[in-house]
Amino acid sequence: DLTSRWPGRIVLTGFRGTGKTTVGRLLARMLGYAFLDTDQVLEERLGSTIAAFVQANGWEAFRRAERELLEELARVRRVVVATGGGAILHRDAWERLRQGGFVVWLQADGATIGRRLAADPVSAVQRPPLSSEDPEREIEEQLALRTPLYAAGSDLAVDSARLTPEAIVTLIHEQL
Ligand code: S3P
Secondary structure (H helix, E strand, O other): OHHHHOOOEEEEEOOOOOOHHHHHHHHHHHHOOEEEEHHHHHHHHHOOOHHHHHHHHOHHHHHHHHHHHHHHHOOOOOEEEEOOOOHHHOHHHHHHHHOOEEEEEEEOOHHHHHHHHHHOOOHHHHOOOOOOOOHHHHHHHHHHHHHHHHHHOOOEEEEOOOOOHHHHHHHHHHHO
16 A cells, blocks of 8 residues: 555644645645544534634633544544644644644744735634734734744644645655
8 A cells, every 4th residue: 555654644733824724635635635624623513613612602612622623633544634723732632643643834924924814805704813903913922932832743844935835735745
């Protein structure tokens, strides 16, 4: 089986707007793996958008559901998982998800992220504010907090600000 040398689970991490879903779909198709987006699964489970759920129940309740999902996915193989930008915060569950898999960090600078989020019409609906009502400040604050976590919690970093999704997929494929 040609695919057996590949890790059973490929996990994409990185900030909002770094292309995890787009890259994940393409990569899954290339490998013949299933594709899963944790935000999509959570919206189905919670029966609402993430923004509405967070507004009604708070971030802690969302993170609890997210952590449970990561624990379940740590037992799934032949899958590409695009995770929400905050999934890296679940240190223990993250390490279990990472074990037996390969984690790719899609990197981008704050200005690129800000531009992409501002250009995305569904962004405001899908992405409730994390810490600040000022988008630029929020991106810088959250990037400062999370960059060390993404760095420590990944096996490969890819510059998603300068590469197309196709180029990123090729690069990841070469590293597997
Ligand atoms: C979050 C990112 C979102 C989503 C939720 C929280 C975060 O996912 O999980 O709004 O904490 O960065 P994306 O990175 O897919 O936008």
